[in-house]
Amino acid sequence: LQQGLNPRFLLITNPNNPLGVIYKRDILENAVTWARKRKVHSIFDEIYALSTHEKYGHGFESIIKILDNNLGDDVHLVWSISKDFGASGLRVGVVYSQNETFLVGLSNLNIFSGVSHPIQLVVSELLTDDDFVDLYLDESRARLKQSYLICIEKLEEMVLPFVPVEAGQFVYVDFSSLLPEKTMEWEQKLSQLLIDHGRVILTPGESQRERMPGMFRICYAWVTPDVLKIGMERLSRIVGKIRRMDWSDLNESSLAGVLAVGFDR
Numbered sequence: 001l002q003q004g005l006n007p008r009f010l011l012i013t014n015p016n017n018p019l020g021v022i023y024k025r026d027i028l029e030n031a032v033t034w035a036r037k038r039k040v041h042s043i044f045d046e047i048y049a050l051s052t053h054e055k056y057g058h059g060f061e062s063i064i065k066i067l068d069n070n071l072g073d074d075v076h077l078v079w080s081i082s083k084d085f086g087a088s089g090l091r092v093g094v095v096y097s098q099n100e101t102f103l104v105g106l107s108n109l110n111i112f113s114g115v116s117h118p119i120q121l122v123v124s125e126l127l128t129d130d131d132f133v134d135l136y137l138d139e140s141r142a143r144l145k146q147s148y149l150i151c152i153e154k155l156e157e158m159v160l161p162f163v164p165v166e167a168g169q170f171v172y173v174d175f176s177s178l179l180p181e182k183t184m185e186w187e188q189k190l191s192q193l194l195i196d197h198g199r200v201i202l203t204p205g206e207s208q209r210e211r212m213p214g215m216f217r218i219c220y221a222w223v224t225p226d227v228l229k230i231g232m233e234r235l236s237r238i239v240g241k242i243r244r245m246d247w248s249d250l251n252e253s254s255l256a257g258v259l260a261v262g263f264d265r
């Protein structure tokens with residue numbers, strides 16, 4: 001607003017990507033009030049809603065609950081099975097809105113992006129099986145938490161600051177102390193170094209519109225705990241080398257030991 005821009009809607013991702021934090025009720029209420037005052041719509045992306053690490057403790061509340069299901073014409077919700085059910089390939093998403101005009105428009109567009117009937121059948125079987133869904137989500141939460149703990153144990157050992165996580169599949173980490181200069185070019189160099197010498201791929205902050213160079217998102221849920229441990233150990237070895245050596249000496253031979261960390265075959 002201060003830059004003279006005219007935002008048309010407020011988008012809030014809760015739980016947040018890439019921070020993995022859950023917004024408290026009063027922040028969400030204030031956000032809706034803020035948007036309403038300016039006559040802009042609010043879109044709540046709750047795609048990580050069921051990937052909270054604790055079942056109840058962390059206090060995720062859907063905007064539907066907070067507004068007592070009175071969303072009015074200007075508050076909308078999106079969710080999909082991509083994250084909580086690890087099924088992004090099925091391309092099934094949900095829009096929940098009470099704005100009739102918007103829904104009519106959307107039903108027109110749906111012709112181009114409708115979910116195929118066999119997939120609708122599969123997903124409705126899945127989501128109506130309460131016993132399975134409860135079992136699956138409990139297991140999923142426990143495994144997310146286990147992998148998160150593996151990840152942060154190593155981050156703490158490396159003394160790299162991170163945002164403590166309450167939900168989701170990633171953790172946002174500050175690698176800026178490793179950059180010789182705080183620029184996006186050095187962030188990119190670090191990113192490439194990790195790929196080339198550790199085969200570890202992290203999401204650089206720049207690709208997430210981060211302004212501070214050196215922030216990376218680590219996704220700890222993509223691989224099994226065994227592989228995660230290997231990835232974190234490789235990361236730790238590279239971090240150790242960066243701290244001890246000059247960047248100009250970081251090369252194939254000085255980092256040769258890193259890829260040796262792997263499965264015993």
Ligand SMILES: Cc1ncc(COP(=O)(O)O)c(C=O)c1O
Nearest residue numbers: 013017045047080081082088093
């Ligand atoms: C916050 C958020 N919303 C939406 C999406 C899109 O998910 P999909 O199109 O696979 O359902 C993603 C995927 O990365 C995401 O992180």
